[in-house]
Amino acid sequence: MTNLEQYHRILKTNLRAKEEDLNDDVLVYNRFPKWDSVTHVDMVSDLEEKFKITFKTLDITSFSSYSAGIEILKQLGVDMDDVSGQ
């Protein structure tokens, strides 16, 4: 499973989202029904654990949509095509 797929799995599990929800039109903080601040913190924590990274304040608060999460992970050194996050 690639890191992108791992990312998808974490989003789907925490947000109870479906495959077709995985885009910026749907997955937006405080707009998608389950994406509240508590779930947000849970997702950040799961991503940190999965990819062995640490989100700083700006990372946590910039993670506002599906693609924003991908950008932050890339900035933190996660290669989304790689399979190292398994």
Add this chain to the structure above:
Amino acid sequence: MKFDVVQNGVRLFCRITGNGPLLLLIHGIGCDSGFFDETAAVLAEKFTVITYDRRGYGQSDRVEIDKPLCFGLREQVEDAAAILRYVNRGPALVAASSAGALIGLALVAEYPQLVRLACLHEPPILLTPKDARSIPEFDQWLDEMRMAGEKGSESRMLKSFIWAMGGVDPQAPATDLEQLQKNILYLKQFIDCEMAELFIDHTGTRELSEEIRRKYLQQADKVVVSVGSEDKEGIFHQTGKLLAGEMGFLLVSIPGFHNAAREQPFHYAMLMERLQRLIPKNQ
């Protein structure tokens, strides 16, 4: 209306709104006076409501001239007292949420002439080692926050905070990402400074001094503890009940959780109205 009060060189940002008996609201940790925005708007129909950013929070000063800001209980009580003196409308009903309750309780004990009644919502207060043993989760929470701070893990800090709030309020850490950014800063400040300075004498690590206990007991008829009816297992629901039982404070329950003062504005306002009616006319 916004106004500033300068107390010992620290500028405190305050707001006053509404008409009626004076009501001072004191916020807890991980937030600023914005915590009360919605509730203050409801309360303003029946009360003259004062909210303020405690020192180090929101638009109040984060530093003292030439030295780090002190977050001690004494200083924060003086801040609240200074605001009430500045407004100069006689004694107030004081409603304090969570860690703000430490200040509310000490305020009524030190300055009973400024306070008609103090309502403490889910106070995180333990007075004795015996109390601490009966609610070990409190110390566990402080330890967890301390460790999160040492490791620089903001997600762990937030998770620990949410856990202490009962984990059931979706807006417990913040209402939006902008607020979350501020609240992360506030929680770091809590871990770095306020945890030790404000909570000293109230974490149950040693017996409360007889002098302070006597002061609290002398004002027992002026103190009410409220707890959220939906978080009976919550740490601060338990500390609130324990404090009320030990000190003989009136205990009331209102709908909601630890943050009922924010998430239940109408129920909280109703509680304030009821408490207002409890206060003797000559007080």
